[in-house]
Amino acid sequence: MNKRIYLDYAATTPVDSKVFQAMKPYFMEKYGNPMSVHGFGQESLEAMDKARTQVAEFLNCSPSEVIFTSGATESNNLVVKGVIRSYYSKFPTNYKSGTNIQITNKKFVIPHIITTRFEHHCVLDACKRMENDKLAEITYLTVSKDGVIRVEDVKKAIRPNTILISMMYVNNEIGTVQPIAEIGKLIKKYYPRLIFHTDATQGANYFDCDVNNLGVDLLSMSAHKIYGPKGIGMLYVKTNTPIRRVQDGGDQEYKMRSGTHNVPGIVGLGKAVSMISEQRPKNKEILKLRDYLIKRVLDEVSHSHLNGSKAKRSPNNANFRFDDVEGEGLVLSLDMEGIAASTGSACSSGALEPSHVLLSLGLKPEQAHGSLRLTLGKYTTKKDVDTAIGKLKEIIKRLRKISGGVMKEFN
Amino acid sequence: MKYSKKVLEHFTHPRNQGRIRNADGVATVGNPVCGDIMKIYIKIGENKKGEKILEDIKFETLGCGAAVATSSMVTDLAKGETIEKALKISRQDVSKELQGLPPTKEHCSNLAAIALHDAVKNYKDKLKKKK
Structure with missing residues (x-):
């Protein structure tokens, strides 16, 4: 592996x-x-x-x-x-x-x-x-x-x-x-x-x-x-x-x-x-890497969105949603490729209801279900991010093929 | 909560995935709030005995690993079977064939059998209307 x-x-x-x-x-x-x-x-x-x-x-x-x-x-x-x-x-x-x-x-x-x-x-x-x-x-x-x-x-x-x-x-x-x-x-x-x-x-x-x-x-x-x-x-x-x-x-x-x-x-x-204070310079690198991640995902994956403000945001956090993709399937697929991500908080992963955080932003349940949280840290490298983006693109394509157009009936 | 090997296999390599143009029966189950939506398409043919069978079956699913795997499994179980047999395929059969599902997934994500039954009903309803 x-x-x-x-x-x-x-x-x-x-x-x-x-x-x-x-x-x-x-x-x-x-x-x-x-x-x-x-x-x-x-x-x-x-x-x-x-x-x-x-x-x-x-x-x-x-x-x-x-x-x-x-x-x-x-x-x-x-x-x-x-x-x-x-x-x-x-x-x-x-x-x-x-x-x-x-x-x-x-x-x-x-x-x-x-x-x-x-x-x-x-x-x-x-x-x-x-x-x-x-x-x-x-x-x-x-x-x-x-x-x-x-x-x-x-x-x-x-x-x-x-x-x-x-x-x-x-x-x-x-x-x-x-x-x-x-x-x-x-x-x-x-x-x-x-x-x-x-x-x-x-x-x-x-x-x-x-x-x-x-x-x-x-x-x-x-x-x-x-x-x-x-x-x-x-x-x-x-x-x-x-x-x-x-x-x-x-x-x-x-x-x-x-x-x-x-x-x-x-x-x-x-x-x-x-x-923490001695690590603060490293945070600028994390921020740069996170911005790179957000830009590439939004540019290269169609119908993708960032949840929450881009500016007023922790340097290590990216939270996306993808139309016609369900988050758990996405996390599961990423995990099979050796990439650990989450749909939202690990504390609520046992729940089937969409995240209360995403719903509080006014998102619809299906939008909240299609969300993915990627959070970086001091050991994350650019290569890690590049690999993750590559796999993410493949997986989203595959899951969208499986979901076809079933959401259209509800819109 | 961990998925069985069988679930992961069907999730990564789903059988009979896609849609059937001019299908004889179609049904969608689930809702966006739960996050799992499954659509089953069926094409009806006849076997040598003259019984109606599911000549072809395909699915489209937006949902978690279990939702995709149960959809794939139900198409596997139903393909080539008579209508009567297809109607007897239960949610329990699907989860059993998948070596079990995590308990939280049994309720929301194991609806594929219902979608199959609804698709057959849809076919029968269409037939009645023609008569």
Whole structure:
């Protein structure tokens, strides 16, 4: 079999060898629990403190504002549920998931959260749960056709009872960049009590994550999208942000996240984060290669389209749709040629419904079904891209021959 | 979710793919929301016993690997068979012949047998109208 080509860096990235080297001692030699008083523990604690500092430097925050979690999904759940929990803690209630809240305090108003329709499922479903449990009202902002949220729409959605805005930095499927810093400014100026959260999972490699520049109170990140290991992530929690832990247990992570520390993972996250800035020059090459990919596909494949804005887009993301072609067949065919791509998010590949992200752009279901996401990374070469384009053209021709004109009956 | 060898084989080398001009029966099933649309064309002939048979059958399919493979398989199973036998080919037969389908694919992507039955009905309806 020919060399396999990986064009799914948005799903996950390989661990960088330097990251792996940094992690290695913390499995078999330095295995102490950082909460332990003895030398073994202190050795691990030291490594963990270093990682916390590395993350803090990257975000330009204090190390005490960095909470390690198992990944962005956990961080995002903690944001939505933890902010709601903190809010309800101010009122004497029978707070319990799934029960009707009866609060007699006259000052009580049901809290309101603003998020977007094309958020990752971990945010969307956490919000839906709060909504179903009648703990919060949620506004799901509509997305403009180019895949970018309008600041005006955010402003209009803010109500007196709004407590949290949660919006992703870069969309995981179409790679569009949201105006986080602009919204951050707006909030700080006019609504200083509002909590602003961004899920920066897909943005960390390519965009400024200085929390002061962004004006966020909470920021989620994951290691495995930045050449770090899977199963580790973090949540930045600005000092004095009203949020409570949702996982009960030990005193780890300033009592914000219980559970024994994943020390090798934390060390890996720290190392991966510290390497982001030195890799930034490489990003220009990735962008050039991505633009080359987009241009060639749109030029050489008839009836092909780019989903989402070309300009306001992560440098590594290309998301196409092809008329009269179905995405899964396309991904399957590419895989048989040794090329790894995806239709959308790897997290929803079990679903048969068209992607909620693509539908939020106003695409028809059949258009959404005909989509393909190619995401590049630091190991992608021009040869990889050329090979992929060549195969893509052959496969689309073949699949269009099989589909004939069946779609015409529905147009 | 993984496809069987048989599914991949039919997906990469589909049998009886294409269309039949002046077909005796045609039917389309599926819808754009599901993402799988299958169209079956049949040409009716007679065997030595004078029974009506599916002399030729072809398909066009827009859909996932399973949708293409089930379409291909149903044409394989039905070609040359009598109308009665073709009507007895079930979705279960198709998935069995393909060494099984991932559970999520059984519902949406295994509609080829229904398209075949509909194409035969379409042929019968046309016949009635002629009389």
